[in-house]
Amino acid sequence: MALSLSIREKKLARSVGGDAAAFFFLFLAASFTALPIVFAISNAFKPLSELFLFPPTLIVRHPTLANFQDLFGLMAQSxxxxxxxxxxxxxxxxxxxxxxxxxxxxxxxxxxxxxxxxxxxxxxxxxxxxxxxxxxxxxxxxxxxxxxxxxxxxxxxxxxxxxxxxxxxxxxxxxxxxxxxxxxxxxxxxxxxxxxxxxxxxxxxxxxxxxxxxxxxxxxxxxxxxxxxxxxxxxxxxxxxxxxxxxxxxxxxxxxxxxxxxxxxxxxxxxxxxxxxxxxxxxxxxxxx
Amino acid sequence: MRSDTAVATTPTTQPARSPVRGRLSSVLKQIWRDRECYLFLAPFGIIFTVFTVVPVLMSIFLSFTYFNMLQPARWVGIHNYVRLFLEDDVFLIAVRNTLLYASITGPLSYLLCFILAWFINDLKPKVRAVLALLFYAPSISGNAFMVWTLIFSGDTYGLLNGLLIDLGIIHQPIQWLLEPTYIMPIVIVVVLWMSLGTSFLVFIAGLQGLDPRLFESGAIDGIKNRWQELWYLTLPQMKGHLMFGAIMSITGSFTAASQITQLVGEPLTTDYSAHTIMQHLQDYGTVRFDMGYACSIAVVLFFAMVVSQRLVQKLLDRVGR
Missing domain, CATH: 1.10.3720.10 (MetI-like)
Structure with a gap:
């Protein structure tokens, strides 16, 4: 009840059970579709050795800013x-x-x-x-x-x-x-x-x-x-x-x-x-x- | 149609003028009266005509020619179409695959877009924006396909192969993207995953555009649950948006080739197992430089989409009844 009130201003024809089911479905779908963004951000902070790791990792283990520093260095030489x-x-x-x-x-x-x-x-x-x-x-x-x-x-x-x-x-x-x-x-x-x-x-x-x-x-x-x-x-x-x-x-x-x-x-x-x-x-x- | 007959009967009351002339002058009069309308239409209308209508007409013309993009187009009549339907076996495979593929991904992606948009519609704007972004992520992030090539990689390091071997279900890695039996289902999953695009955003905006008082009075009138609200209040108000989404789903599912091409790495799949009309078109247009033939494929594809759009229109007319 508290959950459903916190996310919505007006309460109309909605049941708590229905809200819970909807949230479960939303959570499942979102974790499935969010993969590429998570993967892209994680990759950007990986050192080279980790980028070429097989099998590849979804989440970065030793995050580094080196990729961005390299990129800005190259951009400056353009x-x-x-x-x-x-x-x-x-x-x-x-x-x-x-x-x-x-x-x-x-x-x-x-x-x-x-x-x-x-x-x-x-x-x-x-x-x-x-x-x-x-x-x-x-x-x-x-x-x-x-x-x-x-x-x-x-x-x-x-x-x-x-x-x-x-x-x-x-x-x-x-x-x-x-x-x-x-x-x-x-x-x-x-x-x-x-x-x-x-x-x-x-x-x-x-x-x-x-x-x-x-x-x-x-x-x-x-x-x-x-x-x-x-x-x-x-x-x-x-x-x-x-x-x-x-x-x-x-x-x-x-x-x-x-x-x-x-x-x-x-x-x-x-x-x-x-x-x-x-x-x-x-x-x-x-x-x- | 009705206005035509109305205009055609006017000459009997005005015998002095010839029918054609009377009709023409009344049309001109109406055009002059509505000149402001044409002024509003002009900026878009001119650009649309120059950059869309003319190229489409040129492509239709090219479909009756042999055109290899180096020599001038040579008129061949309906030869391309005859060749397409009577001589090109691969095209028939492509038609079958496209129909199979469109009839699965089209309706499913459409439902997915609407249901997710409808679920997140209740949330507060900021929460909704972030969730919408997570759903839309495959369309907005530049590297979306990399995740899937990792999962379906054909060696033992591929995530799916690794998992199945660890579980002892298989002992040899499977070449997911080369094996004809697996390509089509994999492509369908990937396309569904990418389907929360334009229609999804349009449904979100459409749902937010509905008048909140409609639902308040609905609650008083005895709407008991969200499904009744959906069927009797929301959907009838959303017909225009639903048609928009339907066209997006039709064009998306009929032309889905870029997904296959990016996933497999080239427009051709093993034994043409996932070959669609669009890939056939790309094959002839960009690989074989037979543009006339590619144009005739585009024309056939166009008619297929128009027919399915008419069917969907008929279905949508029944919503909320």
Missing amino acids: WVPMTRYFLNSLIIVALGTVGNVLAASMAAFILSTRKFIGANLFMGMVVLSLMFASEVTAIPNYIIIAKLGWIDTYASVIVPAWGSTLGLYLMKKFIDAMVDDSLLEAARIDGASEFRTYWSVVMPIVRPAWLTMIILLFQALWGTTGGNFIYSEQLKTLPHALNQIVQGGVARQGVGAAVTVIMMILPISVFIYNQSKIIQTMGTSGMAN
């Missing part, structure tokens, strides 16, 4: 300063994420709240495009980006990300489910423009949707090496630079383990921050009923 790679990654992640959230949510807002010619056709195309294998569109995509003259620019990675369909579909489903017609009606009677309705009425309500979108986009763009489109070394991203260091030889295994952890820090921070901001808010939808 021909293009590491800060530049980091900045490149940040530019791509920030512009790509913000652009996709704005473009997709605007389109989703209008598709969800208004009826106009072509709206259903457009939405149908978005859903269908989710089901087409991206492997074969890679070459046409390359041709288009080359024709636009965007090879070896940030735009080759950032602009296509703005048109990512997953985000639009996600926003559409959330606006459909969470925004009540009566609310839009009220906004219109108050004389709010479409843009104001979108920005000040609808976007705050569907916050869980775009917080989730940011998690997914951040993760996808953070991992991008820009490999196919960006050739100049000073425009390349952090994952590219770190891969380069790791590929320096077998002895770089320890450094590689440190890289894995360093690359995880930002996506995990964004994940935890955004997830804890997704909270139930009172009186968002269905004001009238």
